[in-house]
Amino acid sequence: MTAVTVEAFKDYLKKIKSYEEALHLMAWDLRTMIPKKGMDQRSEVIGQLSETIHTLKTSTEMKHFLDELPPQVEDDPVMKQLLKVCQKDYDRDSKIPTAEYTAFVTLRSKAETVWQEARENDDFSLLAPYLEKLIDYNQRFSTYWGYHDKPYNGLLDQYEPGLTTDVLDPVFEKLKHALSSLVSKISASSVEVDAGQLLHYFPKDAQRAFSLSVLDKMGYDFDAGRLDETIHPFAIGINQNDVRVTTRYDEYDFKTAIFGTIHEGGHALYEQNIDPAFAMTPLAEGTSMGIHESQSLFWENFVGRSQVFWESQYKTFLSYAPEAFQTIEFTEFYKAINEVKPSFIRIEADELTYALHIIIRYELEKDLIQGTLQVKDLPEAWNDKMESYLGIRPTSDTLGVLQDIHWAAGDFGYFPTYALGYMYAAQLHDAMSQEINIPMMIQSNDFEPMKAWLIEHVHRHGRMKEPLDIIKDVTGEGLNPSYLIQYLTEKYRAIYGWD
Amino acid sequence: MTAVTVEAFKDYLKKIKSYEEALHLMAWDLRTMIPKKGMDQRSEVIGQLSETIHTLKTSTEMKHFLDELPPQVEDDPVMKQLLKVCQKDYDRDSKIPTAEYTAFVTLRSKAETVWQEARENDDFSLLAPYLEKLIDYNQRFSTYWGYHDKPYNGLLDQYEPGLTTDVLDPVFEKLKHALSSLVSKISASSVEVDAGQLLHYFPKDAQRAFSLSVLDKMGYDFDAGRLDETIHPFAIGINQNDVRVTTRYDEYDFKTAIFGTIHEGGHALYEQNIDPAFAMTPLAEGTSMGIHESQSLFWENFVGRSQVFWESQYKTFLSYAPEAFQTIEFTEFYKAINEVKPSFIRIEADELTYALHIIIRYELEKDLIQGTLQVKDLPEAWNDKMESYLGIRPTSDTLGVLQDIHWAAGDFGYFPTYALGYMYAAQLHDAMSQEINIPMMIQSNDFEPMKAWLIEHVHRHGRMKEPLDIIKDVTGEGLNPSYLIQYLTEKYRAIYGWD
Structure with missing residues (x-):
């Protein structure tokens, strides 16, 4: 020993x-x-x-x-x-008996394969028995861990230490109503947004060159990382000095690659800038899924989808873009990349409706784990919520409950961190605005002060600081959806022009 | 337990x-x-x-x-x-005490750094004390292992199981005399070979495309491998279904990349075609360094540097090659890629003088391990042998004894496997010729029968078969330098035209 x-x-x-x-x-x-x-x-x-x-x-x-x-x-x-x-x-x-954990891992791996088949055949019933067992495992695991109040809290805690439904329920309730109301206003708006005008051929190499130029502006360190191509984009820290970004290129929709790159670049900046003193220890990691997502969404949405960002980058963008883009008027371009349109698929959703997709999943998985919703009733419950919050009803389970792999992979309690990260990002953005004139910095192509601020308040701490402490120390309060609601309201009022 | x-x-x-x-x-x-x-x-x-x-x-x-x-x-x-x-x-x-092995690894790693400095300063004396200690370790290791006859045999056995100096000495003696004699004849020949005419700009992408086409012809499986760029080319088996090749591109000398690719491709073919039944065991590896090198050199030299290969590939080559190559007459081209010219640096040596570089290292390291040569006398001994076998005397240690990393990395007994592989390749080539009309196959662009023959007799066995058994079962005899000597004599007589 x-x-x-x-x-x-x-x-x-x-x-x-x-x-x-x-x-x-x-x-x-x-x-x-x-x-x-x-x-x-x-x-x-x-x-x-x-x-x-x-x-x-x-x-x-x-x-x-x-x-x-x-x-x-x-x-x-x-x-x-x-x-x-x-x-x-x-x-x-x-705390989980080894045999039980191994059985869970095996089941999960089988369920992922069945999920593929279920999608191909648009047949939820194939997956249902697996989901039942996976839910059962999750309930038991949470019991082993010793959850607070509800088993679902034990699952949430895996991804976002300390988070409970008591906190999330009222927050998501408020967010849901605000977003639904915005969606209605946009539906009723007479402003025409033509997103189709952006769907021109844009060669991969040129998209890559433009993506690299944006990563570079963000302050991503290419001596400590690289950009490659993949099917489902991700960022990964191999070590703190080797944090890689991946993206996907759609040659008929440049938005996929550029926003994917900025998003993953945000994750990568976090990992590249954790205090080197924490190297080779578990402190050299992001502190939670929610805080990680706040970094990707800060850059993707609050910077990457802003008007001022595209104003400052438009000349560069056009220098890489093919002929067909050269005649698009800037205001039309900006509106087009920010089109809001309720749609079935989460990962294709716009910035505004995205959180509604997450809230639907949160409500459903909470009920599944609590036992108040049965797996057999899940597809119907899914479609009802889609209709109620987004005004559209999926025409098949592949376009509905079967679209994400998370549940088939045995992950419950993970989805809410996506929306949590979004709200955190809005809170951080607001706090940063007190100290930095963000639009002016972006306008003048100087992203360094934003990066430095994030390093100081978020990145460098790694797992040394708990997620809620990060938010509290910076904003003086806990999770608060108002900042996101305010940001989205102002932005989309300007685009869709209601009073 | x-x-x-x-x-x-x-x-x-x-x-x-x-x-x-x-x-x-x-x-x-x-x-x-x-x-x-x-x-x-x-x-x-x-x-x-x-x-x-x-x-x-x-x-x-x-x-x-x-x-x-x-x-x-x-x-x-x-x-x-x-x-x-x-x-x-x-x-x-x-058998090596752990503390001693750790000390050796640390020393070796330090010595590699010192080797860099010694090269930069052209100062062998910096490296000398490290070499002395590394030789000392190697002598002791061989003693721990229990060598046959001489400590050097214990070192040889690491890389080529069963090989001893009793076998190698007469073989290398014979080879050395034959090669020296060929070098003299070539020096005396009046045939002009203009290798300089090949040194035109040839863009990397086009070189890569041609290299890929050749790998494909060799039967390299791209679904079980890939070709990337590096500084010192290598092939590596990650698993049997993932054997990767790397090459280096010199945009002013296309030979570097193409012959590097073919060489590493030969190594890779070996690993891709080991019996899948051996997967996840140490039998799924090449049986020795010598046999491995026989596979790379078979393809690089016996195929890749042959006249018939370039005849069959010349049209393809020219389709990738820039304008400047289009007017080179084929016979001139073939002679140019086979120019023989004694030079200081092993890795830049031509096909004929290469083995002399190896023999020099063999003779020297054998004496070092035996204790009949002192490290302080090594540079002089090196230069003397260069002058004696190749007719040129290095003007600095960087161009002489300091050129290779092997000794600084503590590797003694490794060098001879390069020449061994070359002789094995010649023996395999001769045996294959009994069954397959190799030139006709190459001429008709059908490389499959050669690959199948190598799989049958060499590749599939992995470490299931000892190196010498492979050679004996195929050729009916042991290591024999005559085949290599005969091949080189005929080839270079044709090019340099003596009687």
Whole structure:
């Protein structure tokens, strides 16, 4: 047995981080570079390494560190926090009996395959029995962890430490009504927005060049990252000095690549700028899914979809864009990239209706875990909510309840973090505006002060600071949907012109 | 403790292979894709994973398998061979005291840095004390392993199981005289070869396209691999269905990329075609460095530098090549890519003088390990041999003894496998010629029968077959330099036209 010292603990964490670097690189490669015949074995190898990491995080050795080190580090806040996050991971991972967890992983992997089939056949009934079992597992896991009040809270806590339905329910209620009301006003507006005028051929290479120029402006460090192509875009921290971004190119809709790049670039900026002192420890990670998403959405929406951003970039954009774009009038262009139109698919939704898609999922999964909604009734419940909040009713389950992989992957409690990140982003944007003239900075092509502000208040802390502490220290309050509502109201009133 | 069963052993090997897949991917990425700031931590992580693999290969658990399984697998030749190769790795790795091995690894890593400095300052004396210690370690390691006759044999055996100086000495002696004599004849020849006429600008993309077309003809499976750019080309098996090739592009000398690609493609074909039944075990590897090199050199030289190959590819080549190449007469072109010219640097040497560079290194390192040559006398000894075998004397140590990293990396006994592979390639080429009309196949652009022959006799066996058994089963004899000498004599007599 290794001696239980701070040094030994750090070495132990370093070992875990080494395996995680390998794992993350394998995951990146699997989605960007790998030749197709190599995928099967790769999946197996990823499973093997994940298991090793899981074993290391829940080992007797880890338990000894967690039990015996605290008295040794009372004056060291970093070590204290390190022990805290490791304890949390330990509790989460070790409280589930191994056999049960393995059965869950196997079921989940099978369910993902069935989900594909169910989509192809537009047949929810294929997936239903799997969902029932996955919900059952999630309920039990939450019980093992010891949830507060409701089992769903235990699931939420995995992704957003400390968040509960008591906080979320009134917030989402308020947001939902505000957004629905905005959607109605926009539907009633006589302003014409022609998004179709942007659907011209735009070669991949030129899109890539423009995407790179925007990443560069954001302050993304290309000596500590790279941009590659994939099917489902993501950003991934392989180590703090190697945080990679991926995007997807649609040669008939340039918006996919550019907004995807900015979004993932926002995630990447976060990971590139965590305090280097936390390297090779679990503090060198984003503090929660919600805060991570606040960074991607800050850049994608509050910067990337703003009028001033496109005013300042339009000349550059046109220098990469083909002939067909050269005659589009700027005001028309700006309106077109901000068209609001209720649609079935979440990942294709506009900036305004997007949160409604999330709220629908939140309400449904909460009821599923609580047991007040049965899986068999889910498709109908889904369609009812779509009709009620967005005014459209899916014509098939593939366009409805079967569109996302999350539930089939056994993930419940994850969806709300998307909307949470959006509200956080609005709060951060408001706080930043007190100190920085954001439009002026964007106008003058100087993004550095925004990046520096985010580093100072968010990025550098990594997991050293809890998500709600970040928000409170910056804004002086907790989660508050008003800032997002205000931002969306002002922006879309200007575009769609109601009083 | 896990039960000592064949199943448990296979699972154990699978685990090792999983870590090796991660390690190989990280090594590939480090040399092709990684952003520069990510390199430092990556090196650390690679060290961590290498240590894990070393630990698994020399563990008590491995020892139990090796000690207890043999009686259970007497009727299973595959399992017997698996145990044999694992025993070999176990013996090699476990006989060196851990502290001593760690000290060696640290020294080696330091020596590689010093080697860079020594080159930059053209000052061998900087490296000398490190080389002395590295030689010392190698002598001791060989003693731990229990060498046959001479310590150098123990080192050779690491790279080419069973090979000794008794075999190599007369073979290299014969080869050396034959090659020196050919070099003299060529020097005396009045035939003019103008290699300079090939040094035109040839854009990277076009070189890449031509390289891909050649890899494709060789039967390289792009669904199980890919071609990327790097500084020092290599091929690497990440798994059997993911064997990647890299090359380097010199836009003013297309030969670098095309011959590099064919060479690495030959290595890759080997790994892509090992029997899939050996997947996730150490049998799914090349059987020795010499046999591996025979595959790369078979394709690079016996195919890729042949007249018939360029006759059949010339139209394609010209379709990718810029204007300046269009007027080169084919015979001149063929002679130019086969120019023989004694030069200082091994990796830039032509097909004929290359083996002389290897023999010089072999003779010197054998004496160093034997203790009959002192490190301080090495530069002089190097230059003397260059003058004697190649007729040129290096004007600096950077152009002489400091050019290769191998010795600074602590590798002794590795160099001869390059020449060994070349002789094996000639022997395989001769054996193949008995069954296949090679020139006719190349002429008709049908490379499949050559590939199939190599798969049948070499590739599919992986480490199931010892290197010398491969050669004996195919050629009916052991290592024999005559085939290489005959090939080179005929080829260069035709080009340089002596009687």
